[in-house]
Amino acid sequence: MIASAVLFGLMPVMTKAVYAAGGNAITAVFLRYSIAAAVLLLAGILRGQPFKLQKNQLKDALLVSFLGYGATALLLYSSYPFIPSGMATIVHFVYPALVILASILFFRERPGKVQVLSLCLSLIGVALCFNGEGSGSLAGVLLAFLSGVSYTFYILAIARSSLRQLSPLQLLFYLNLFGAILSFLLQKLFGGVRWQLSGIGWLAAAGLGLIISVASVFLFQMGIKRVGPANAALLSTFEPLTSLVVGVIYFQEALSTRGIIGSTLILAAVILLALAPVPRPSVQPKSSAPN
Numbered sequence: 459m460i461a462s463a464v465l466f467g468l469m470p471v472m473t474k475a476v477y478a479a480g481g482n483a484i485t486a487v488f489l490r491y492s493i494a495a496a497v498l499l500l501a502g503i504l505r506g507q508p509f510k511l512q513k514n515q516l517k518d519a520l521l522v523s524f525l526g527y528g529a530t531a532l533l534l535y536s537s538y539p540f541i542p543s544g545m546a547t548i549v550h551f552v553y554p555a556l557v558i559l560a561s562i563l564f565f566r567e568r569p570g571k572v573q574v575l576s577l578c579l580s581l582i583g584v585a586l587c588f589n590g591e592g593s594g595s596l597a598g599v600l601l602a603f604l605s606g607v608s609y610t611f612y613i614l615a616i617a618r619s620s621l622r623q624l625s626p627l628q629l630l631f632y633l634n635l636f637g638a639i640l641s642f643l644l645q646k647l648f649g650g651v652r653w654q655l656s657g658i659g660w661l662a663a664a665g666l667g668l669i670i671s672v673a674s675v676f677l678f679q680m681g682i683k684r685v686g687p688a689n690a691a692l693l694s695t696f697e698p699l700t701s702l703v704v705g706v707i708y709f710q711e712a713l714s715t716r717g718i719i720g721s722t723l724i725l726a727a728v729i730l731l732a733l734a735p736v737p738r739p740s741v742q743p744k745s746s747a748p749n
Contacts, residue, residue: 462677467700469670470543471708472662473535479659482649483535484641486666489651490531491638493667498631507627518619519629523636526612532641533605540598541587544705548721549587549602554728555580556610565618572730579727586720626676634671 476486502509511519537546555577562568587599615621621629645651655663702721 462674462681464700465669465674465677467547467704469666470538470547470701471704472665472670473538474543475662476655476659476666477538479656479662481652481655481659481663483532483538484645484649485652485655486535486663487528487531488638488641489663490666490671491528491634491641493664494671495631495634495638497668497672498627498634502627502631505627507625509628509631511624511628511632512620514620515624518615518621519632520636522612522615522619522621523633524640526608526615527633528637528640529608530605530612531637532644533601533608537598537601537605541595541602542705542717544702545587545717545721546598546602547701547705548724549584549599550606550609551724551728552580552584552603553606553609553613554731556606557613558731560610560614564614572733576727576730579723579730583720583723583727586716586723626680630672630675633675634667 473486476489481489499509501507534546534550537549541549555573558573559577562573584599584603616629624632642651
């Protein structure tokens, strides 16, 4: 989980390299998912991996790809031009608290005092990250926050849907394939795919596909299966820390006083959640829910 988080933390560097080479959010997302899907398909063929899906798995894969996996990257990448990439990642990282909240609301888990406190700190932190100096900052914070919402859906759906029955390679292939299709269909909203990239831009896009969509996501999915969705979210604390450090050092990004306080509150909430015991269900789940 920690290795996955650190690799994810390097994502802004690769994404902004695509932007600098003439690309945009839709370019970065489409190339990331397309390259990853092609590599995973080749790997599956070489390993004799079956790719057939059951009807319920196809439905779940489309739903998770469109509303979770694909939407997360589109929203997060679109926030980078508006706010510092380190802040965008930290606002996105409100999702551990949202995972806890969703688990409480939908899966009957009892909240502890630490979980409630962490959720409040996260929401206050997100509010503080909007500095009130222009609509651009608000747009960036909202986009990053919504990416956290979509990622929350992704984490819970992976852990509790029929997709748990797929191998990591199968799951990654379909998530990236459907993510590429989604980004292509949404070109009119986010701007068309720009193919005229420099060599550095194509190299960065390949990095997004291979390092982020394949290596990092593979490690994260393995973590979800081993430690559960809540613990997987909490052990990803190194992602916002990595992005914040990279943003300050590599991009020389500056945060406002409100942004620093808000980011600190979000990180404090994540650390509190990481140290607190995971809440247990107060009622046994229905038999239709996967084990």
